[in-house]
Amino acid sequence: MKLLGILTILTAALQTVQGQCVLETSIPCTITQWGMDYGKSCVDEETGKSNIVRAVGLDCRDVAVKLKYKICKGNHFDRAFTFNTDTTWGRLRGDDVGLALSSIPESAVCVSEPIYTRINTCDTRTAFGLQVEATTPEGSFCRSYTHENIIPDENENPVTVQTCELETSINCTIKEGDVDKPCEGNIFYNEINPTTCVSIPVEFKYEICKANATQETTTYYFNDNRNRTSASLRISDNNATFMALNTSSLSEMCRSKIVNTTISACEGPVTALLDARARIGNDDPYCNSYSRLYIIPSVRTKEPSSTPTSTPSSKPSPTPSSKPSSTPSSTPSSAPSSAPSLVCETDLDDWTFRLNGLAGRGCGWVGNYPYDRCTGSAKDACKKTCCGIN
Numbered sequence: 181m182k183l184l185g186i187l188t189i190l191t192a193a194l195q196t197v198q199g200q201c202v203l204e205t206s207i208p209c210t211i212t213q214w215g216m217d218y219g220k221s222c223v224d225e226e227t228g229k230s231n232i233v234r235a236v237g238l239d240c241r242d243v244a245v246k247l248k249y250k251i252c253k254g255n256h257f258d259r260a261f262t263f264n265t266d267t268t269w270g271r272l273r274g275d276d277v278g279l280a281l282s283s284i285p286e287s288a289v290c291v292s293e294p295i296y297t298r299i300n301t302c303d304t305r306t307a308f309g310l311q312v313e314a315t316t317p318e319g320s321f322c323r324s325y326t327h328e329n330i331i332p333d334e335n336e337n338p339v340t341v342q343t344c345e346l347e348t349s350i351n352c353t354i355k356e357g358d359v360d361k362p363c364e365g366n367i368f369y370n371e372i373n374p375t376t377c378v379s380i381p382v383e384f385k386y387e388i389c390k391a392n393a394t395q396e397t398t399t400y401y402f403n404d405n406r407n408r409t410s411a412s413l414r415i416s417d418n419n420a421t422f423m424a425l426n427t428s429s430l431s432e433m434c435r436s437k438i439v440n441t442t443i444s445a446c447e448g449p450v451t452a453l454l455d456a457r458a459r460i461g462n463d464d465p466y467c468n469s470y471s472r473l474y475i476i477p478s479v480r481t482k483e484p485s486s487t488p489t490s491t492p493s494s495k496p497s498p499t500p501s502s503k504p505s506s507t508p509s510s511t512p513s514s515a516p517s518s519a520p521s522l523v524c525e526t527d528l529d530d531w532t533f534r535l536n537g538l539a540g541r542g543c544g545w546v547g548n549y550p551y552d553r554c555t556g557s558a559k560d561a562c563k564k565t566c567c568g569i570n
Contacts, residue, residue: 201261202254203324205310207270212296213244222299222330232299233333240302247272247297249279249310251324252290260286261314261322272297272308284314299330306330344400345391346469348454355381355440367477369445369540377446384441386411388456388469389434400430400458409458413439414451430458443475446539450475533565 209222211231220231222245232243249270253261261284270279270293277295284291299306309327352363363382390400402409414420443450452473459466535541536556543566546553550569554562563569 201256201259201314201316201320201322203261203312203314203322204252204254205312205324205326206248206250206252207308207310207326207328208248208250209328209330210246210248211243212246230331230333232301232330234301240300242298242300244296244298245330247295247308248292249277249281249295250290250292251281251284251310251312253284254322256316256320257289258286259316259318260284261316264313264315267313268311270295270308270310273306299332301332303332343465344395344398344458344460344467346400346456346458346467347389347391348456348469348471349385349387349389350452350454350471350473351385351387352450352452352473352475353383353385355383363443363450363475365478367443367445367475369477377444379442379444382441382443384413384439384452384473385436386439386452386454387434387436388430388454390430393433396433397431398460400460402429402456402458409456410453411437411455412453413441414453415441415443415447420451420453443477445477447477530565533562535562 211220211222222232223230232245234240251263263282265282268279268281270277272295279293281291281293307327307329309325311323311325313321313323315321354361354363354366367380390396390398410422412420412422450473452475454471455468456470457466457468530543533543535546535554536558546562546566550563550567554560554566
């Protein structure tokens, strides 16, 4: 009987040991700072030294990190672990982080909750900890505690901050015929027949490049706000069209966007704009680049394509058809000092002027023919405005 009692006690003790649950806690820290070892552990696993270091020649700066408060089962993987919320907590710099974790379900092995914060490179120490107490449905109790410190390294493995450099460009090419030509200077307005407006197929290429060839593998992160990084195209008086550039980041040397459209030779100016703003890391300075392309169709008078098809129907009259109505009232007091000029005295080229309000009848059209082309009610204003002739 005595032996049986001893065996009963030993069996109960063994069942108690086998029923104890086991918890494992950890708080892995990961750098989430753009351009500063993104995704790397805050602490080197081999050396145990901090990967958060003060950059040589720079002041103190914040480094973005993610702390992952993680709780895992060490046994009884098919049972639920319920946390005691009064004695389970996560802390950062002595403050409670407000973990929302309450249990590990039967179907899970681990649960975790990320906390995002910043560690200053001049901090002497950043402490964070995790304590968990849990029970199983059978009443087994287990407890785990983890405490970590991050101490920035100021002397070894210095980090240098890179400054981004951007270049932008816009090119327009006429896509007509066998040979591509630049749009500038090759789109003409036909003044002989201004009602014939030809639509010319063109291609706009918007391009953003890293200006520093040594940063080929460095990722640039763009500010995609429309007022910061944008491409637009405005034809004549129409509203500007904004286009997506897919520039949330730039890992290659250049990124370009092709826009195919048409330009009418009779339309007003075409304006293309490209504005880019980017940086390498959250706390790094921005770099900017801006490009503008302005295209105005040129005026060109074409020579006649063929000779006249018929002769005049009558000969010119050799004598005047009528006599003057009256004789001059007085004689000139002196002879003219020079013959009147048939060309412009001064090429003023006022681009706002339009003869009689007609399109295509500006000072560029008047050219050196003021006495032939300045006609109608505005002829005097035309001569004065375009040629300086009073």
